[in-house]
Amino acid sequence: MKKKLLSLMLAGALAVTAFAGCGGSGDTTSDSSSDSATASEDENTLTVYAWDANFNIPALKAAEAAYKEKNPDFVLNIEEQSQSSDVEDAVTLAGSSGDYSTLPDIVLFQDHYIQKYVADYPDAWNNMDGADIDWSDFGAEKLSYSTVDGTHYGVPVDNGTVIFAYRVDILEECGYTIDDVTGITWDRFIEIGKEVYAKTGKYLLSMDGDGNDLPYMMLQAEGASQFNEDGTPNLTSDTVKDIIEVITTMSKENVLYLANDWSDYTDQTIMGDMVAGVMNGNWIIPTIEQVEANSGKWEITSMPTLSGEEGYASNGGSSLYITSNCKNVELAQDFLAYTFGGGDGAVATYDAALTDGGVITCCLSAGESEVYQQGVAYFNDQAIYSKIVEMGGNVKTVTQSDYHYPARSLVAAAIININSGADLDSELAGAQEQLEFEMGQ
Amino acid sequence: MKTIKRKQQLAGWGFLLPASLLIVIMSFYPILQAIFMSLKTGSSANMQWANPLTYNYTRMFKDALFLRSVGNTFLYLIIQVPIMLILAILLAQLLNNKDLKFKGLFRTMVFLPCATALVSYALIFKSLFATQGLMNTILVNLGIFETNYNFLGNTNSAKAIIIIALLWRWTGYNMVFYLAGLQNIEYSVYEAAKIDGANAWKTFWFITVPLLKPTIIMTVIMSINGTLQLFDESVNLTSGGPANSTITMSHYIWNNSLGQGVANFGYASAMAFFIFVLVAILSGISMKVGDKRD
Structure with a gap:
């Protein structure tokens, strides 16, 4: 008798778990945050990855x-992803299957992807x-x-403007100031770098x-770019060779x-205090501040730079995009225009973004606020x-x-090979050939 | 009589049907789709039939990086699989000793690596062999190395680390199969050999190995299959580097589908079918070689 009861209970448990998946979808309103949230239905809610x-x-x-x-009922449902590639994979998968219903209203991803995404999907x-944004403000x-x-x-x-951060105390130890490393050639940089390594x-x-x-x-x-204007790779130009030579x-x-x-790179060299200088997009600042x-x-x-002018670049910034799965495009556009787009809420947005996260505005007018x-x-x-905002304005397109x-x-592979003894010209030619091959699809 | 048989047959099909349907829908249908996809090119949202149809299949043999990934995978296969299987069979032989104490403990210890997840063990090996990692600390303090060596930053040592990691992870797994096989060999066979005056090596070579043959063939096929599809170690331990010197075929396929945002699904599927054919051929060969019944 006991056995029968037990088996009945087990069977019951099995049945319950088997149908739990179906039952769960019935009440999405109560736990919309734990459900894999897609575009919001509610007229005052937006979901973002x-x-x-x-x-x-x-x-x-x-x-x-x-x-x-502006809109007291507004709710932004932020779905945190563990890394940028998760957002990119979600876009690729939705685009490839043609089923955009899995996408949220707004996605954040790295700048290098959007051209391909618009072309492919x-x-x-x-x-x-339709958004009220003054684009000249960027x-x-x-x-x-x-x-x-x-x-x-x-x-x-986020503005990905490249900063070169130096440890001024170490520069001083070697007899240099921050001005001595501003607007210099890479050759001069190497001289100073050798001295710094020898001394410290x-x-x-x-x-x-x-x-x-x-x-x-x-x-x-x-x-300069690694690509020609017609999109073909250009890895064998003299400028590229000079740069790789410097590296x-x-x-x-x-x-x-x-x-x-x-x-x-982040844990050992920067947080492990191995370096006297860090050059990357300004999002690297929180990492530097860990020490x-x-x-x-x-x-x-x-x-x-090669010539000794002051150099400006940007690396790894990101932007927000509205997907076609968004049911409430006007709200999304208005939200983005009002906040990140330089509207009335831009200063409040960017000031808080800067103090809480260190995100630096791309919107030039918001960069004039007190906090900056x-x-x-x-x-x-x-x-x-x-x-940084000022340097961002100087970056060449x-x-x-x-x-x-x-x-x-x-x-990167070519550089590793050259460092272990391979010939620069043939490595770059090989990289060019392989890239042409990959683009030949 | 007939109706009972009929009923039984119907019941049999009834039991088979749900599982078979699931396999067809979840497994065979996607495989079929992937075959079609491997014959197409273009943006993943709007794929067109390739011209010629075999374009993706001929393309991969002109792809220097893919050929390198094939080379790397075969290097792992040729070096790692024999070492692993020989080690596994020796360990099984040792642990099958009737007089051995704490047998259970030793067996558990050898098998334990298999209980760790692929990603976590790859990450542990990565930190073990990092430039500032435990291995370097030990080797420098013992005076074997003068300065820290960048194991994962040099081509040959990075390959060696992957092979060592694979050995650590999979030897115990294969040993369990051999142990099971050894348990099925009657002890009286060994006693008879002993009476005939066979030494340990002869007993092993002329009794254990032939009787274990089915198990050996199975582990060889499984290891070939597993190594050809190697992914986690390449991605997590070395991320294919330095300079693509440790990248495996599956890792390269991943790079061409989602890995680097290029979404080249047609080409990626074609390469996946290349691995499929390779596994089939190699397994076929090892089955033919092992099967001497004719």
Whole structure:
């Protein structure tokens, strides 16, 4: 008898769990946050996919708070993704299957993808034509990513302006000031770097050797690109060769440390206090600030270039895009225009985004606010944020390509091979050939 | 009589039907779709039939990176699988010893690596062999190395690390199969060999190995299959680097589908079918070689 009871109970449990999946979908209203949230039905709610709880999420929360001033019933349902590629995969999968119903109202992703996404999945997006945004308030370079054939598809969020942060105390130890490393040639940079390494054992620069962003940033500072204007790869030009030459020389002379991967780059070289200089998009600042002992010892400036002019570039910024699954396009456009787009809520949004997450505005007028003028204690009381906004305005627009990431990994592989003895010309020619092959699809 | 048989048959089909339907819908149908997809090119939302139809299949043999990934995978296969299987059979032999104490403990210890998830063990090996990792600390302190060596940053050592990781993870798994096979060999066979004056090596080579043959063939096929589809180690331990020197076929397929945002699904499917054919051929060969019944 007992056995029968037990088996009945087990069978019951099985049946309950088997149907639990069907039953759950009946009451989406009560736990919409735990359900894989797609576009919102409610007329005052928008759902957004974003990543990075220390950076992008606070910015979106700031925007939600700012927009509540205008529309008190507004709710922004932020679905945090563990990394940027999760958002990109969601877009690729929805686009490939032609079923956009899995997408949220708004997605945040990295700037290099939108051109390909619009070309491949033209129906997946709502453009920003109806939005009340003064586009001249943004840097031309930043807008060049999210504009396809003259149509604006996204609203820029984080400005990826490249900063070169130096440890001024270490520079001083070697007899230099921040001005001595501003507007210099890469050759001069290498000389200083050698001296710094000899005296202090610290590298003047580090980078992730696997996803190496140096070639892209250094080329952009020269106003050059890895691609021709017709989209074909251009990895064998003299400028590219000079840049790669500089990078391989730096790494041979212990000026540059190439880490094995991204976490080595952030955890070992920057947070592990191996370097006296960091060059990357300004989103790297929270990583630099992890080392509390070095507070007040950093300052930022522009990049060196081949000619010795001050160099400006941008790397890894992102923008917000409205998907075609959005039921309430007007609300979404109005929300983006009012907050990140430079509307009445822009200053409130960006001020809070800056203080909570360190997200720096792409919207030039919002960069004039009080908060941006304040000195930052970690950076020796330098007003780094207004400096970054100002540098962002100087970034040259260069040819972009859908094949940015394949190009980046091929050039990174070439650099590793050159460092272990391969010939520069033949490695770059090989990378060019492989990239042409990959683009030949 | 007839109706009862009929009823039984119907009941049999009735029981088979749900599972078969699920397999057809969840497995065979996607496979068929993937075959069609491998014959198409273009943006993933709007794929067109390739011209010629075999375009993706001929393309992969001109792809230097894909060929390199094939080379890497076969290197792992040729070096790692024999070492692993020999180690597994020796360990099984040791642990099958009747007089061994704490047998259960040792068996558990050897099998335990299989209980760790693929991603987590890859990450643990990555931190073990990091430039500032435990292995470097030990080797430097023992005076074997003078300075920290960048294991995962150099081509040959990175490949070696992947092979070591694979050995650690999978030897115990194969050992369990051999142990099961050894339990099925009557002890009296060994006693008879002993009486005939066979030494340990002869007993092993002329009794254990032939009697274990079905198990050996099975583990060989499973290992070939597993190694050709190697993915987690390449992605998580080395991310294919340095300079694509450790990338595996599956990892390259991933890069071409979702990995680098290129969404080249047609080409990726074609490469996946190439692996499928490879597995079939290699398994066929090992079955033919192992089967001497004719």
